[in-house]
Amino acid sequence: MSDSIFDHDHHAPALALPSDIPAALLRKTPLNLPNPAELEVLRHYTQLSQKNFSIDTQFYPLGSCTMKYNPRIAHTMAALPGFARLHPDTPAQGMQGLLQVLWELQEWLAATTGMAAVSLTPAAGAQGELAGVAMIRAYHAAHGDHGRRKMLIPTAAHGTNPASARMAGFDVVEIPNRADGDLDMAFLDQHLGPDIAGIMLTNPSTLGVFERRITEIAARVHEAGGLLYYDGANLNAILGRVRPGQMGFDAMHLNLHKTFATPHGGGGPGAGAVAVQERLRPFLPLPVVAREAAGALRWLDEGDLPQSIGRLSAHGGNIGVLLRAHAYLRRLGRSGVGRVSAYAALNANYLLRELQRVGYQAAFPERRASHEFILSVSDLQKATGIRALDVAKRLLDFGIHAPTVYFPQLVPECLLIEPTETESKATLDRFVTVMAQIRREALEQPELLREAPHHLPVGRLDEALAARRLDVAEAL
Amino acid sequence: MSDSIFDHDHHAPALALPSDIPAALLRKTPLNLPNPAELEVLRHYTQLSQKNFSIDTQFYPLGSCTMKYNPRIAHTMAALPGFARLHPDTPAQGMQGLLQVLWELQEWLAATTGMAAVSLTPAAGAQGELAGVAMIRAYHAAHGDHGRRKMLIPTAAHGTNPASARMAGFDVVEIPNRADGDLDMAFLDQHLGPDIAGIMLTNPSTLGVFERRITEIAARVHEAGGLLYYDGANLNAILGRVRPGQMGFDAMHLNLHKTFATPHGGGGPGAGAVAVQERLRPFLPLPVVAREAAGALRWLDEGDLPQSIGRLSAHGGNIGVLLRAHAYLRRLGRSGVGRVSAYAALNANYLLRELQRVGYQAAFPERRASHEFILSVSDLQKATGIRALDVAKRLLDFGIHAPTVYFPQLVPECLLIEPTETESKATLDRFVTVMAQIRREALEQPELLREAPHHLPVGRLDEALAARRLDVAEAL
Amino acid sequence: MPYIPHDAAETAAMLAAVGVERLDQLFDEIPPVLQAQDMALPEGLSEMALQRELEGRALANAPLRCFAGGGAYAHHIPAVVWEIAGRGEFYSAYTPYQAEASQGTLQLIYEYQSFITRLTGLEVSNASLYDGASGLAEACLMALRIQGGDKSILVPENLLPGWRRVLDSVLGLQNIRLVSVPYDRATGTLILPADAGDAAALIILQSNALGLLEPVDALTDWAHAHGLLAIAVVNPLALALLKAPGVWGTQGADMAVGEGQPLGIPLSGGGPYFGFLACRKAQVRQLPGRLVAKTVDGQGREGFCLTLQAREQHIRRGKATSNICTNQGLMVTAATIHMAALGGHGLQQTAVRCHERAVRLRELLTGVPGVSLPYGGAFFHEFVVRLPHAAVAVRDALLGYGLLAGLPLSDWGMGEAGDLLVCTTELLEEADLLAYRGALTAVLETL
Amino acid sequence: MPYIPHDAAETAAMLAAVGVERLDQLFDEIPPVLQAQDMALPEGLSEMALQRELEGRALANAPLRCFAGGGAYAHHIPAVVWEIAGRGEFYSAYTPYQAEASQGTLQLIYEYQSFITRLTGLEVSNASLYDGASGLAEACLMALRIQGGDKSILVPENLLPGWRRVLDSVLGLQNIRLVSVPYDRATGTLILPADAGDAAALIILQSNALGLLEPVDALTDWAHAHGLLAIAVVNPLALALLKAPGVWGTQGADMAVGEGQPLGIPLSGGGPYFGFLACRKAQVRQLPGRLVAKTVDGQGREGFCLTLQAREQHIRRGKATSNICTNQGLMVTAATIHMAALGGHGLQQTAVRCHERAVRLRELLTGVPGVSLPYGGAFFHEFVVRLPHAAVAVRDALLGYGLLAGLPLSDWGMGEAGDLLVCTTELLEEADLLAYRGALTAVLETL
Known part of the structure; x- marks a missing residue:
């Protein structure tokens, strides 16, 4: 029984x-929003919520997005009236408590990434990327180096990387990966030159392996006058263990809704704080929190940072998300951050071994997994026509969210799997059992997978029809 | 897949x-409670919650318990730190805000019931009843009238009535109802006498009809030296319209978790405030909030009310529930309370007509329904063996909670149905449609009902085995 | 019309179906003289105005650093506890009479019962009673049912006075005699009576109202030697640290009862809390209140349901083990999540911290000039200090320092005027303890 | 180990399965020189200690009665909104790429899109952008894609300065020229430029940064007459009262964009909020961000899924309509519930109240000696008062009265030193308005 909020309308x-x-200037036509009773609203949206998978109810072995536990304390703290009711234009003397939290988070993120300075303002990873490459652009411009129009990006990179580079006015040059997962250095060398602004890398890469020659890559790019941008999407793999600043990166963003356990909220809000080496500090996006000699905190603005790339949103960014990240990091502390990557790596490597044991094929079997790894079900496709999407959809029937599929595109019929450190061995073992069963089903009853999911509110949806018909709003 | 919290135990x-x-004096054996991770706790209990029906997700046409909307604002207000963190032994000067709320609630409940004084302390309806009959006992004792050992109670009364009377040291005399639902006055007259302490009534009665001769009953009981106790379970039927005080009752309780929209919480906590006429005021259970001349509020104790029946719990009662009831009543206000009973009656009478229209038989077809009404499916039982319980279980399959069945025991194969005022016509219409379908099923496919429910986490459970095996705790 | 969905057209259609014209006509069986009096209620408020009013009231209750106990304790409650307990599916659910539609609540109660049996060392726990004090009254009634005949209960004089009053109120209604057992004014612990009279049970406190630990093994054995049942009254958090009633003495206590509030329930000015009650399996049919059991459905799937309902008032009516119906379900939900969130280890850790803070504060306060310790015995997290001024005056003066310093025993008619019962929990940091000492020193100098 | 479940035995078993002995060995492909530097982080806190610390920080932000607007507004949010939005199934869910496992979020977004189209009078709404200002930048980029060629954007000078800066930052990266359109210093409203140059679009504000309503019909028609697209920038709550952009002028605006914060989003010091963006169906392929559509499954059951993903970066990569990926999903969840909870009627009622309060406060403040009104035009719920002293000083002085009195225009480099932008919402009662007048009178007397 489908139920729409538009069914609940009392005149x-x-x-x-x-x-x-x-x-x-006044509205001419009545405002045709429904007028439901409060119980109808509550019941409708509560029932809708129950049709969702979520971390609080399901395991998400979801590669490329760290879906780990979002501590509830962070939610209750961000909702404190002293934070939630604070108008953004309150003078600094009226928001020292909030500024203290933000200033600490800046400091801690700098320490965690090995960078000199941080701006918390980007609203999401993609906006952080944009800020990052914009800073690279501003840096070259400030040095009168206007010819650097090209950004190098691995073919396997997240789609936001080339999109952000384009949005910042760069042309994109794609770099292939070698069969062992590492970057093709020869190709890199060919393209390095005076027209290269820099390179955007994530390390570990989207292939789930650590780029072993990162120091060498950094040296070559720097030598060619380029800067290195670190896509922080995979930071959970190395948190508290390896710092992008030491690898040679000049700028980076952090996905606080991945590594720092703020919730995904069904698609956001995230927060994409940027961290930079000293030489990029003047270009940081605004605002930034600074501590004055007397200890008072204030927002820095255009007057303080005249070379800034400017503002990306009207206020200080997704502050409620930043509060949650602060709470998480404060809980972890110095010795806690290193455990994150250690157990993320343990869970990933354990799961890889176990899934290999039950018959799945690893994309990079000779490599150590980072916090995630890639399987390919090309063998199943050849044997029975079963595709990665079918495996993914069948998993939903067992109350497990699907891994990321068909990304990176480099590996055919791939599943990108990241268990995260907050899942227990028992959960991983159950996942292996289910994956083993699905593999048997794929070989013995492939139609069971092709028609999956069977036990959810709806079966596989007709996406082509959705785009063709394009019913994107309730008709009046 | 069954999941126990004991499955999540890390050493x-x-x-x-x-x-x-x-x-x-120290523990000798290890404390064998599990040690789950926070995510495991969150996920386990969130998943458990999803196995419940609730007002927030389902319609409860549940007679004898008003299951209406529990406004969320009441929950958020009761959770304010100024209330939630207040130690009960804080001196009065440190809890004036709370005392103000409680004092107002006392005043408003007195106004709403037509009584002179209120004590909020009883923790639930049954404790309210106990307090009520204990006050009647204390009243007679204070008048040297020690021979009044019997309490009159209708056969159809809630089970708590006789249980509370017994707990207060009374013998119970049951009074039958006539075929039209009203009390048997001849029987009443026979039993009134110097050994009668009083009578416990609910009006409208558990038969879903208003006792029309209540004024006459009150006069006769009073004439015989007895007092009248009003069981407030059905107050929603007359809220803001008829006051028990005017009907002639001397004492009563209110189920704040029914009439005053505080949540049932899966079985409590409730609150069973008692209200009394002036002559019973000295006997009210403690504590009570009083306003002093200067406006300051304080708790009254044994020194203030030496004739009190005493304390029923260690502190002031279920204060968090009282806060919720206060919030609800404050929202409704003077003109809102009368609408409660008006629309509760409208929903009940509409539903009764509609269910009769689709073939169900009313227990009292010639009477006006109050806020609830009784159907009997004896005709189905005769035709196909289908019982009220089967209809109830089948309703669960449609996402509708079962009505109360087999209560009152007077009516064979009965369903006691109370829709409450917070349900919409659309919900009632859907219920009628479902009930019509169930009736058809009962006649055409009775096994469908006998084996119901089919679509819940478990089917009909073996209650006999439960009692025989008595597994009431996880084995060590 | 808050919370009532009907619009005019819907109301009209429904009235027409019923066959009346106005809402008033739905009450045509009620004598008009009884209807429609005006009520002295204020007009209703919007949600916005209500929120503003109640936030103002909440702010009028000054936030205090809490050193008061006496049966209600300020503990940290993990955020996860009420985030889950507040979910509509728990919060707004009915009593789980329809088992198939209530498996969430039923399994949770089963887990709760399991936790309580493990804490108490007894075999059966009910699904909750109103609070600790009324739970003790129920335990006494249960003991009397088990023992039969007209008997009395032996009640220690160092029971919390609020609890004693509840026993007086509830047991008094059935003319049950409560025989007081005195405590030693020097040690603060119970003096064993010479004989047991016609008593059915002895109440054994761990800790007593003065915060002191009692020799529970000896008391239990004494009770059993005299044919009495031993009713243990315990703090459930302390049981993470202290010996379980089920193994007190040679045979163990027969029942354990207590206030569940320390297990994740906010102080809330005194309630709602919940009482727990555990007993031996042999006596389960005398247990009051709801009980959940594990069973199976027709397909052999495991499930949970209420059991032994024949003990309860909705079946047995006047012959029920108690009149209790609605209990404290949501508090049990929170307590269960709380115990799971802390885990056995966390509960024990919390109990140890509460105790360590108490030891430390006791040491700090004895360094304040004029302050002494009337009792020397072992304690969990509460202890009495004897002040050189009336404890009430000192407590009131310390409110100005943002401290609720404790409970003056004189409020209870116990001890001397200067006696203050002080409690510490894990919420208090060293700085708080030092602040207490500093404030007390300052107040005593000026009084 | 906060939030990591593994105990020692589990870790050992897993390491053994992997074939290593220590956790460190899992990083053996990473050059040792890059590993394990010590980090300047404080030690971790327990949840209890964290809560205490952050509650202290929250209290350090003084609670103020809010008369400030300027793009962020203090409204009442019904309790039901965040009680539901905070449920784990919404709060902790992933982006709804797996449609079958995300029908809750997808249907909710579909309902959100429906609400926005009805508010704006346009046919398509995306599923949100970061905030109003960045949403406007996206709308400009969209207009440029539709219009083609290297063009500019006409930007009113009475646009909120924070928004203008975002346009400068984002559009500047692609060397897009922003041509400022001045406003009339006497009326505060826009002066239509003589010609449109090579502009692709005109931004039309309702209201403008001075709180004034613009002649949107004329501006829209002017834009269309000059071949420009008309981009409406609107307050969604005001749209309950004001004419929908879809019917501005003869043809209606082409896009509507705005800050969604007034729809149930807490102020939170500036975010997270969300931007909404609506357009004509014909231009949907140029729309940035996610979009949800209704469709059916194999059995013909209705369901919802993301659609036209080929516009997005995860498919189209460098050629996407935007780089946006994560948007403001949970804010949209709250906004949708908020709009449903208020309903069309409640939104309109709230808008009317906001306006009435503003009219009343404006009247009250003009009675304060020395206070004048620089602009006479119609307004929604914000207006400028001209004070006889620097608005910054007055604002700061009024903090002492518990009031955030408004936004000094001088902070924005607009108006005169005494100009203060004042906003009222339904949260403010008559008593608050009188208190404001009283405090302002007192402050002006002493300055």
């Missing part, structure tokens, strides 16, 4: 509109 | 116990 009498506003 | 190292406590 409300028309309101008198203000007479001091010219009639020409 | 924790043993702790050193304090040396200043004699070893003989």
